Amino acid sequence: MKPLLRIENLSVYAGDRPLLENLSLSLCRGERLTILGETGAGKSILIQAIMGLLPPSLRASGSIQIDGRDLATLSRRELECLWGRRLAMLPQEPWHALDPLMRAGRQVAEVYACVLRQDAERAAANARRDLAGVGLEQAGDKLPGQLSGGMAQRLAFCAATAGGAQIVLADEPTKGLDADRRDHIAELLRRKGEEGCVLTISHDLEVARRIGGRVLVMRGGRPLEEGPAEQVLNAPTTDYSCRLIQAAPGHWPRIERRADGEPGPAVLEARGLAKRHGGKRLFQGLDLRVGRGEILGLVGDSGCGKSSLGDILLGLLAPDAGQVARAPGIARHRYLKLYQDPPAAFAADIPLGRLFADLLRLHRLDASRLPPLLERLRLHPTLLERPAHEVSGGELQRLAIARALLLEPVFLFADEPVSRLDPITAREVVQLLTSVATEHRCALLLVSHDPELVERVCKRTLRLG
Ligand SMILES: Nc1ncnc2c1ncn2[C@@H]1O[C@H](COP(=O)(O)OP(=O)(O)OP(=O)(O)O)[C@@H](O)[C@H]1O
Ligand SMILES: [Mg+2]
Incomplete structure (x- = not known):
């Protein structure tokens, strides 16, 4: 034939x-x-x-x-x-x-x-x-x-x-x-x-x-x-x-579940949240408390409102009802999200290195923290010479994670953060995120369609829909 x-x-x-x-x-x-x-x-x-x-x-x-x-x-x-x-x-x-x-x-x-x-x-x-x-x-x-x-x-x-x-x-x-x-x-x-x-x-x-x-x-x-x-x-x-x-999540050890220990004081508290989109009710009467260093899973069918909830928690989208309170005295930029689609988080035509340099300057960050972070994410520094559309999907996803971690978040809404990674790299990146949660007391709200991943990493899981 x-x-x-x-x-x-x-x-x-x-x-x-x-x-x-x-x-x-x-x-x-x-x-x-x-x-x-x-x-x-x-x-x-x-x-x-x-x-x-x-x-x-x-x-x-x-x-x-x-x-x-x-x-x-x-x-x-x-x-x-x-x-x-x-x-x-x-x-x-x-x-x-x-x-x-x-x-x-x-x-x-x-x-x-x-x-x-x-x-x-x-x-x-x-x-x-x-x-x-x-x-x-x-x-x-x-x-x-x-x-x-x-x-x-x-x-x-x-x-x-x-x-x-x-x-x-x-x-x-x-x-x-x-x-x-x-x-x-x-x-x-x-x-x-x-x-x-x-x-x-x-x-x-x-x-x-x-x-x-x-x-x-x-x-x-x-x-x-x-x-x-x-x-x-x-x-x-x-x-x-x-x-x-x-390296498929089904084979990951469960030990990572212990990573979050006891949740600390609340970084974020939501009460009575409700949201509708185009006539469809996404959620109603939703209460949520997230403690420092806590790793919380967020699951639910495609289109059930996971990303919308994240945007509401971060103050990027207004709820129809309810309030969100963030911990006082913490800079707004330390409440962050990893976009579900990494290209949405980067200007398409500007070399990535320039975007990182701007961020370091704007927030007066220590530039020496970037190279070890890239290494930990197995990203070659020469990637920064190119714009977002000239690196692979999984490379861009990890660059988005590097950029978020530079800002020392206290709350990270991680929307499918390893969706574009092979299982080996996905495991390494999830380990990195969970260790950031433990070592730096960053609360992690982890969205994933993969129940095995969520089950192995999160102590508590919120299901929408
Ligand atoms: N326009 C470009 N110029 C230079 N290098 C590029 C360009 N586009 C992609 N690359 C590089 O080529 C390599 C392969 O990219 P490709 O997008 O094919 O990877 P991939 O296997 O699809 O990865 P992923 O699973 O992360 O999507 C990557 O290292 C990437 O950085
Ligand atoms: Mg690809």
Whole structure:
């Protein structure tokens, strides 16, 4: 059978620094491949290369063939004709796939109308059906900015796949989704893979298991191990794959639960909080006391109001009822949040180093604290030379954590703080956050869709919805 997608000896360089080296793979109809691997391994770069969307500053060698045609020989117009029809991408950041000014239903209907030339009525009906299929039947009239991170992710999935493309590339399509929704998206991808072929990037081993097909493990720009999903996930042969698979939260020791000890005096107290969004009640009569150094979990389905609660606690969003009291005498900037979508926290085009320098200057912080913090987060200092859109999703997530910790927070609302990290790095980062909570008495409100992670790290858990 002729492959739909064939990659031979693909390498990508930034100057003389390789980001991806000598990668070859092919996918025929009915095949699924899931790529697991270290944050910064070059996974998203691979997907960008297949789409023909590498930034001009990067240089690629080797060949990529779609339906037997070499991408390098296609004009920009021919390439664009493939998008949505033959080749569809779900980018790592769902917001990048959505038009911020177009309502959810329209975003999907447009694909049916423009790509498949359906009349408006049929396109709208198909869009409604697709949205209902991912639990978004109520969200058709919403703008992307009114959706939660997980809802935006599901909307992006519908918009990307509506054109019926046979080659689907999905970059971490289930991050931040609760287990049921995650399994549902994995099932949709598995089915897409029966009609055409699917290449998925994920840090979630369960997603790889459910999609099935083959698994490829990558690290440092190189493929390490490839084989049938069951084989790689159950009996990996390389040391790195073994460690990666062992590092899933289900295997973390529970000892970390003891990390928070007895909660200290309150840093934050909320009484009778209520919030509605677009006619839906998110919560009502909610009381919460968070003590210094306490690690508290916050869980609930995608779209239930976790991020909204965080914004209310931080004074970024007004509640419909109730009050929030922060401890007196503590500077406002020490109450912080880690955004669910790290790009939301950084100016896109300014070198990260300049953003850090501004922060150090503004708050008169000791600049010598930055290098050890970066090292602890396994971030190379040269990353700071680039702007946010030129580092990987997981690198940016860790840079956001470094920036928050520099400010010595007393309360940190950590909204899915490890959603873009491989299990090994995720474990290290969670350990860092819990030790900051213990050593510096910073209260941590940890949002996660992963019950195993929350259970291992938090003594007390608040469930919304
Ligand atoms: N435009 C760019 N210029 C220079 N380096 C880049 C650029 N874009 C990405 N990189 C670097 O290339 C490496 C691979 O990036 P990539 O985004 O592919 O990682 P990834 O495997 O997707 O990681 P993650 O799991 O964190 O998303 C990273 O070290 C990143 O900093
Ligand atoms: Mg990536």
